[in-house]
Structures are given as C-alpha cells and as structure tokens.
Amino acid sequence: MSDFIEKLPEDARLWLEGKRLDEVECIVPDLSGIARGKAMPASKFAHQAHFYLPNSIFLQTINGDWCQAADAEFTEPDMVLKPDFTTASAAPWTADWTLQVIHDVFDQKGEPVPVAPRNVLKRVVELYRSHGWDPIVAPEMEFFLVARNTDPNQPIEPPIGRSGRRAAARQAYSMSAVDEYGKVIDDIYDFAEAQGLEIDGILQEGGAGQIEMNLRHGDPVKLADEIFYFKRLIREAALRHDCFATFMAKPIQDEPGSAMHIHHSVVSLETGRNIFSDEDGNETPEFMHFIAGLQNHMASAIAVIAPYVNSYRRYVRDFAAPINLEWGRDNRTTGLRVPVSPPEARRVENRLPGMDVNPYLGIAASLACGYLGLMEKSDPRPPCVGDAYNQSEGISESLGVALDVFEEADALRGVLGEEFCKVYEIVKRTENAAFLQVISPWEREHLLLNV
Incomplete structure (x- = not known):
C-alpha cells in the first residue's frame, strides 16, 4: 500500500x-x-x-x-x-x-484506444507538440442550480434560496444572488480544495440560479480532467442541499443557456513565448491563422461541441449565446472573441461550445480547428464591428444537420481520428433517432385537437 x-x-x-x-x-x-x-x-x-x-x-x-x-x-x-x-x-x-x-x-x-475521448484530446495536443507548440486553454463553466425535478414531464424550476424565494433571473454579477445559495457554493469550494482543484472565480450569470465558474489556464488534458471532476463534485454539492446542478445547454425555457467558453493561446516549446504575439507585442500571422481555422472549420465541429438535441436550443439570438462564426475584439456578440489582454496573454475565446459537451471532446474539437488554420495558413474574414447577432451563418440548427456536415468534414476528421469520428457519429445518430420518436407536450397541446 x-x-x-x-x-x-x-x-x-x-x-x-x-x-x-x-x-x-x-x-x-x-x-x-x-x-x-x-x-x-x-x-x-x-x-x-x-x-x-x-x-x-x-x-x-x-x-x-x-x-x-x-x-x-x-x-x-x-x-x-x-x-x-x-x-x-x-x-x-x-x-x-x-x-x-x-x-x-x-x-x-x-x-x-482511438475512440476514448481522453485519447482523442491527447492526439490533438501531440499534433501541436510535433510542430514545437504547446496549446494552452482556459475554460469557463456555466451551470444551473435548479429545484429537484423527479418528474421529467414537469418544467425545470429555479431553486429556493435562503430568502425562501426562488432564484431570480437577470441578476448577472449580483453578489446577493450568489449568496442565495451560498451553502452550495461553500461545499463546492470545500470539495475542490480537498481534490486539489483551483477555482479562479465564481459569479452569478444571467439566468435564474445560473452560475459561472472560471478555471485557470493550463494544459488541455489537465484542464479537461478538472472539468470532468468539477461536474461530479458540483452535482454532489447540490444534492447535499436539496437541489440539482445541471449542465444541460438549455434547461429552462426563456432563460439563457449554459456555455463552456474556451480561451486559446499557443506557446513555443523552444522559447516559452506566446506565438500569438511578436517581440514588439504585435499580433502575429499565427494568431490570424488560428482564428481563421476556428472560423473555417468550426461549422464542421458543431456536432461535437453541441452534442445533443437540446444543445441547439442555446443558439438563440440576443440570449448571450453566439449564433455565428464571426470574430471581433472584445465583442460578446461574436462566436469568436478576442478579449482585452497584454501581449503575453493574447488569446481567442471560442464561445460556441455548450456546457453539455464532453470536456475532452469540446477542447479537442476547438484545438483541432485552430490547428487546421495554422497548417493552412489561412486568413480570417475582417473582424466584426458592432452587433454580430444580425449574422447567423455557419451554425447548424439541429443535431441531424450538424451530423451531416460532420460526416463530410474530411480535414477535421483527419485531425480527430477517423475511427473516433465513425463511432461518435453512429452514437449521435442513434440518440437523435430516439429523440424523434418522442412526442412533446407542445405537440399534444397545440396539435392534438387543432389539426
């Protein structure tokens, strides 16, 4: 022992x-x-x-x-x-x-085993390292605390807070809103400390009972491991206080969805410097190539970063979720955002993945798109200035359509591994077919007696 x-x-x-x-x-x-x-x-x-x-x-x-x-x-x-x-x-x-x-x-x-998600991510990371690069990621996790829901036919409701009232929506960044379920947050911190997991910050998001948790930047596999662990510990912390934690992309009607934004940078293994900035602190061609890779290939990866039928309910105009593949500087209406940062921390934020994604596969798919841009040395379209919600091209509107695009994505499949892609597609098409057999309450309410 x-x-x-x-x-x-x-x-x-x-x-x-x-x-x-x-x-x-x-x-x-x-x-x-x-x-x-x-x-x-x-x-x-x-x-x-x-x-x-x-x-x-x-x-x-x-x-x-x-x-x-x-x-x-x-x-x-x-x-x-x-x-x-x-x-x-x-x-x-x-x-x-x-x-x-x-x-x-x-x-x-x-x-x-090429189908194992952790191995898929390791495969993509090794492609970067074969070129002398070390990819760095910093994920953001969004999730909802909700009242216990033991009947799937009933809508999800926000939890009862310490005030005795249900958590309120539209209270983004409110400290009082976070305090409403402070005991759950305390257990999340305690569990994370026991597990040696570091939390960069916790804040109230725009939805009722919706929380955002930021993780520090680092190695993609290590960060995916941490998200995998965090999902479990957050669920356990919620259960201790008579509520559920859910990572569904869109659990509550008319509320924002939950994303797993991924911040990307790439470091030279030889110099330890961020290859997105040159010696004078200016943006490099590699930075533009990486953005172009996300812009050109992310449409093919939607089936991976939005893996369920529910995932596509998150891509709604003006609900704090991207509906496009535009990029912009400090612009949260674009799917790809360049945050304000010093040159050494220059990065691009992929805002497209939902929190329902497998963290290994979500990070792998995003890195794969950036890698293809670096290999192709392509340039992105001009940055979007202003409200990008007027542009919605590039995002599949359903899982079935996304899988059709994924099936034809030879370049992306070559990076992720063809054997994995075949198995993933089979599993997701089976899930989609099962969903299409379900008759929803909306159909019963509006069609049963009216058509």
Whole structure:
C-alpha cells in the first residue's frame, strides 16, 4: 500500500494523511463525459497494475441504448485500463475515505484506444507538440442550480434560496444572488480544495440560479480532467442541499443557456513565448491563422461541441449565446472573441461550445480547428464591428444537420481520428433517432385537437 500512496499527487496524500484509504474508484470518461468504471478496495487496487472494461462503454447512448460499429461485430472485447496517478483525487462526499483515479485506455496490443475521448484530446495536443507548440486553454463553466425535478414531464424550476424565494433571473454579477445559495457554493469550494482543484472565480450569470465558474489556464488534458471532476463534485454539492446542478445547454425555457467558453493561446516549446504575439507585442500571422481555422472549420465541429438535441436550443439570438462564426475584439456578440489582454496573454475565446459537451471532446474539437488554420495558413474574414447577432451563418440548427456536415468534414476528421469520428457519429445518430420518436407536450397541446 505504501508504494501506491507514494505515487499520488501531494493534495491526495495530504487529504489521506492519518487516514486509512478504504476504496478506489477506477474511472474512464465515456463519449458523454460520464464516469464509467469500477470501484474496488484500496488493498486490491494497490496490487493491480491494470484492469479490464468492454469497449462497449464507448458505444452506449445517453439514454442507455447500445450501438454497433458499422464495420465490426458486437463482441465487446476487453480494453486494458491503466491508472494515471497524476489524476488521483479525493471523493470527499463519500461516507468512507475514497479516491478517484482516471485511467488511460489501451487495446490488448498496448495501443491507445482511438475512440476514448481522453485519447482523442491527447492526439490533438501531440499534433501541436510535433510542430514545437504547446496549446494552452482556459475554460469557463456555466451551470444551473435548479429545484429537484423527479418528474421529467414537469418544467425545470429555479431553486429556493435562503430568502425562501426562488432564484431570480437577470441578476448577472449580483453578489446577493450568489449568496442565495451560498451553502452550495461553500461545499463546492470545500470539495475542490480537498481534490486539489483551483477555482479562479465564481459569479452569478444571467439566468435564474445560473452560475459561472472560471478555471485557470493550463494544459488541455489537465484542464479537461478538472472539468470532468468539477461536474461530479458540483452535482454532489447540490444534492447535499436539496437541489440539482445541471449542465444541460438549455434547461429552462426563456432563460439563457449554459456555455463552456474556451480561451486559446499557443506557446513555443523552444522559447516559452506566446506565438500569438511578436517581440514588439504585435499580433502575429499565427494568431490570424488560428482564428481563421476556428472560423473555417468550426461549422464542421458543431456536432461535437453541441452534442445533443437540446444543445441547439442555446443558439438563440440576443440570449448571450453566439449564433455565428464571426470574430471581433472584445465583442460578446461574436462566436469568436478576442478579449482585452497584454501581449503575453493574447488569446481567442471560442464561445460556441455548450456546457453539455464532453470536456475532452469540446477542447479537442476547438484545438483541432485552430490547428487546421495554422497548417493552412489561412486568413480570417475582417473582424466584426458592432452587433454580430444580425449574422447567423455557419451554425447548424439541429443535431441531424450538424451530423451531416460532420460526416463530410474530411480535414477535421483527419485531425480527430477517423475511427473516433465513425463511432461518435453512429452514437449521435442513434440518440437523435430516439429523440424523434418522442412526442412533446407542445405537440399534444397545440396539435392534438387543432389539426
């Protein structure tokens, strides 16, 4: 046991100091970003270098159906899962002393499984590093705290705050609004501290019970791991206080949706400098190429960054969500925004991904588009000045349309990996077909007796 404990990050060792570790959760993010895996006694984990799970965990839809890859029989061969000890983290909400460890996924020949989302992101990062670049990201997380909803036929409602009233909308940046559910926020901070996760800031967003949480910038895989962990800990913190946390893109009608904005910069491995700024602090051609890559290829990636039928309800004019692929300087009406920053922090913010995205795949797709721009050395269209909501070209309006565009996106698929893209498309088309069989309350209300 002592050898295993010595491999843990410092925060995990400090959390366990003087305690007896009871259980280890061996987890893998699936296509939806759900934690799949096994829990085992710590004594067994300490003597087991790897374990197995069937590859079907990447063929399961969000509603529990199973898909079959078009070119293979459904035999469910085992994959080999090996712990990445750098990800070992407390599970502070459990009754006993439990650690979570994210595992890397290999086939039985020792090759990374190309369908695993964490491997997809690693593949894209390695493409950057093969050119002497280190991609840097800084994600923003938006989510809603909502009243418990045990009947899916009932609309989602904001939670009851400490005042005894439901959380109010249109209170962006209000400290009083955040204080309404301060106990949940306190637990989020406490859980994050126990897990060694750093929060850059928390603020009230425009929706009723909607919160934005910013993370510091850093390595894409590490930040995706943190978002994966944060989603779980935020849900657990909410449950402690009789409410739900939801990362749906659009959970409440007539309220804003929740995004996962991604800030991008790229650093030279040789010099450590941001390649988006030259020695005099001016914008470089590489900065323009990266923006152009997002502008030219993000339409093909919409199916990845907006992965569910609900995702497209977020792309609504004048609801603090982008509906275009324009870029602008300090302009929040554009899908691609260049924030105010000093030259060393020059970056572009991709405002298109929703918070329902798998963080590994959302970051991978965004980086893939920027990478293609760097390879193509293309230039973006002129920056948008003024209100970009008047321009809505480039965003698919439904999952089915987005998947059709994704199917034809040879350049993007080459970066993400064709095997992953095939499986992803199969799973998402199966989910879309299942949704189309559902009759909504709107249809029953307006069509049942009127047509």
